[in-house]
Amino acid sequence: MGAERLRSFLTSRRGHLAFFLAPALTLITIFYLVPLILSIYISLTPLKYWQLNRYLTDLSHPLENYYRLFYLVTHHPDIGKVVITTIVFTGLTLVVNVVGGLLLALATYLMEERFSLFYRTLWLLPRMTPIAVYSLLWYYFFHGSRFGILNSILLSLGVIHKPVWWGVDEKLLPWGAWMILVYVNGLVGVSFGMIIFYSALRSIPREQVMAARVDGATTTQLIRYVLIPSIKWHIVFVTVWELLSLLTTYAHIFLLVEWGLIDKWWGTTWALFVFNTAFTAQALDQGLAAAAATVLVAIGLVLGLITLKIMGFKELMIEPRGEL
Amino acid sequence: MVEVRLENVTKKFGRVVALRDINLRFRDGKFTVVLGPSGSGKSTLLYLIAGIYKPTRGRIYFDDKDVTNLPPNKRNVGLVFQNYALYPHMTVYENIAFPLKLRKTPQRKIDEKVHEVAKLLHIEELLDRYPHQLSGGQQQRVALARALVKEPAVLLLDEPLSNLDALLRVKIRAELKKLQEQLGITAIYVTHDQAEAMALADEIIVIHRGVIQQKAPPKKIYEEPANLFVAGFIGNPPTNLLKARLVDGAIELGGSRITIPARLPRDGYIVVGFRPEHASVDAEPLENHASIPGEVYVVEDMGKEKILTIIIGGEMVKVIAPPTAEFKPGDKVYVNIPYRRIMLFDPETGARIEA
Numbered sequence: 001m002g003a004e005r006l007r008s009f010l011t012s013r014r015g016h017l018a019f020f021l022a023p024a025l026t027l028i029t030i031f032y033l034v035p036l037i038l039s040i041y042i043s044l045t046p047l048k049y050w051q052l053n054r055y056l057t058d059l060s061h062p063l064e065n066y067y068r069l070f071y072l073v074t075h076h077p078d079i080g081k082v083v084i085t086t087i088v089f090t091g092l093t094l095v096v097n098v099v100g101g102l103l104l105a106l107a108t109y110l111m112e113e114r115f116s117l118f119y120r121t122l123w124l125l126p127r128m129t130p131i132a133v134y135s136l137l138w139y140y141f142f143h144g145s146r147f148g149i150l151n152s153i154l155l156s157l158g159v160i161h162k163p164v165w166w167g168v169d170e171k172l173l174p175w176g177a178w179m180i181l182v183y184v185n186g187l188v189g190v191s192f193g194m195i196i197f198y199s200a201l202r203s204i205p206r207e208q209v210m211a212a213r214v215d216g217a218t219t220t221q222l223i224r225y226v227l228i229p230s231i232k233w234h235i236v237f238v239t240v241w242e243l244l245s246l247l248t249t250y251a252h253i254f255l256l257v258e259w260g261l262i263d264k265w266w267g268t269t270w271a272l273f274v275f276n277t278a279f280t281a282q283a284l285d286q287g288l289a290a291a292a293a294t295v296l297v298a299i300g301l302v303l304g305l306i307t308l309k310i311m312g313f314k315e316l317m318i319e320p321r322g323e324l
Numbered sequence: 325m326v327e328v329r330l331e332n333v334t335k336k337f338g339r340v341v342a343l344r345d346i347n348l349r350f351r352d353g354k355f356t357v358v359l360g361p362s363g364s365g366k367s368t369l370l371y372l373i374a375g376i377y378k379p380t381r382g383r384i385y386f387d388d389k390d391v392t393n394l395p396p397n398k399r400n401v402g403l404v405f406q407n408y409a410l411y412p413h414m415t416v417y418e419n420i421a422f423p424l425k426l427r428k429t430p431q432r433k434i435d436e437k438v439h440e441v442a443k444l445l446h447i448e449e450l451l452d453r454y455p456h457q458l459s460g461g462q463q464q465r466v467a468l469a470r471a472l473v474k475e476p477a478v479l480l481l482d483e484p485l486s487n488l489d490a491l492l493r494v495k496i497r498a499e500l501k502k503l504q505e506q507l508g509i510t511a512i513y514v515t516h517d518q519a520e521a522m523a524l525a526d527e528i529i530v531i532h533r534g535v536i537q538q539k540a541p542p543k544k545i546y547e548e549p550a551n552l553f554v555a556g557f558i559g560n561p562p563t564n565l566l567k568a569r570l571v572d573g574a575i576e577l578g579g580s581r582i583t584i585p586a587r588l589p590r591d592g593y594i595v596v597g598f599r600p601e602h603a604s605v606d607a608e609p610l611e612n613h614a615s616i617p618g619e620v621y622v623v624e625d626m627g628k629e630k631i632l633t634i635i636i637g638g639e640m641v642k643v644i645a646p647p648t649a650e651f652k653p654g655d656k657v658y659v660n661i662p663y664r665r666i667m668l669f670d671p672e673t674g675a676r677i678e679a
Contacts, residue, residue, distance in 0.1 A: 207409035210376050215423040215470070216397040229413040
């Protein structure tokens with residue numbers, strides 16, 4: 001009888017829906033919803049040093065971690081630096097990624113196909129390189145000794161007379177550290193925008209571009225009046241996507257800070273702060289880290305929604321009115 | 325308005341030769357139709373004139389001005405595409421105004437011109453709509469308006485009616501012809517539809533595999549096709565073409581021997597052509613006609629006429645008969661073709677043999 005009921009459920013409309021959505025829902029539940037709920041729960045406990053038995057059931061001061069976090073942000077100078085670094089890093093890298101990706105896509109779209117493919121592949125290299133290898137590359141490049149590539153070039157050109165610790169030198173902070181952060185992450189990030197924008201540009205009917213040329217458009221006018229308006233929704237998508245991933249990225253940054261290439265606090269973003277607080281020996285303060293992570297999710301959600309609102313996502317979802 | 329001239333123009337894409345050594349003159353203020361099957365190179369020809377492609381060899385002139393190396397935005401041509409290629413993010417008004425806006429025309433002047441051309445094409449009430457809110461026929465008019473608003477030296481049309489349904493196509497076809505006459509603009513129109521070509525053209529250029537087959541007014545193309553390709557391409561149903569043997573200077577066809585007043589080789593082969601509308605089907609052979617015996621295979625009643633398919637010596641031909649004709653499959657009949665309507669072609673070269 002059980003088999004019979006299962007069968008009638010699977011052949012019903014709801015059964016079909018459940019069947020096809022189940023894999024995705026399962027993955028989202030296991031890898032996103034459950035951790036999120038766990039994380040929020042942990043943020044309400046005083047969990048530290050992974051002493052689960054001792055702290056995990058203690059809900060006597062549920063908002064304690066949030067008070068601590070607020071106090072740190074407002075009173076601790078280093079945590080203040082983390083907040084500013086996060087804002088500057090996310091903002092600047094977002095601009096670099098979206099504008100850079102757009103420029104690359106336009107350039108590769110307008111150039112001859114055989115050069116275009118080569119050029120696009122070139123820009124994908126950073127993304128294909130393992131994170132540690134890629135970070136190491138820039139570690140050597142920006143290294144503060146006279147053997148650092150940038151230093152050795154500038155020294156031999158006579159621009160500087162002694163080696164510079166670009167990301168650590170007090171005189172260059174905070175911008176020294178920020179520039180390296182933006183540069184290293186931007187170089188990986190632009191390829192995403194480039195790929196999306198390039199394929200979007202390629203899907204514009206060829207005749208529309210021809211028509212614009214015949215109508216008298218120069219390349220600049222073509223870009224401004226036809227190409228960019230045609231890929232507006234892709235720009236919205238990439239902006240939101242990059243914003244959210246920049247808020248949560250920390251892999252490259254972690255390595256560069258760890259290796260001492262950039263300043264510990266002017267080089268730490270909120271996501272890295274969460275990681276360090278939870279997992280490094282100095283802190284191991286999982287409750288506080290969970291609170292910080294929860295705040296980050298909330299901020300990401302709000303910023304994402306605001307961006308969609310500003311860029312008119314609703315308009316995109318309205319069904320066309322069709323032929324009249 | 326200008327005269328467009330192509331001198332020794334060749335266009336290759338990689339190793340593919342799209343157009344081979346083209347010499348053409350498109351007369352000022354005339355409606356010229358470039359007719360050919362798909363892949364014949366006709367659109368390439370149009371894009372060369374528009375400046376979207378550059379010729380591999382040869383020169384292109386607008387009157388005496390060499391425009392070979394000018395980009396499209398310096399040529400002042402209007403171009404209408406088969407899929408209209410309207411800008412989807414602009415309203416009809418903005419679409420039409422676009423060429424003028426690019427030229428930095430003052431807003432007041434733009435407004436004036438857009439309304440003028442919109443009135444001409446009866447789309448004034450559509451100006452604030454977006455392309456996706458228009459029907460195919462309306463989009464087509466907008467595309468035409470956009471091409472005309474800048475008063476182009478040449479109007480280029482690339483299969484502009486092919487995406488419309490059959491009824492609308494015939495309607496807009498007539499309007500297009502009227503419009504061109506009214507404006508006196510040099511128009512070059514590319515199509516694969518021979519009926520469109522016949523209806524619109526002052527002059528037809530038939531193109532096949534990148535080579536010009538014939539250039540002549542419609543009537544001449546119809547009555548005196550230069551070769552087998554043109555004869556087979558023009559007309560609906562198309563010209564009947566039958567391969568025949570020559571015996572002592574006479575044509576042997578379907579078991580009967582036809583002697584026509586033309587000088588022919590004594591023997592060998594020849595292709596005999598005649599149009600379905602020029603022959604008649606009768607029970608008896610007729611005087612002054614080539615009469616070939618055959619058997620009725622199919623009768624299609626089109627209302628205004630009947631299309632008969634007749635088997636002659638194992639091959640099928642089509643003949644148009646009056647609606648009153650009473651034939652049924654299996655009838656033994658004679659296909660009678662007036663001598664002066666018979667076309668003869670060289671089977672080797674395909675060229676027409678002048679009688």
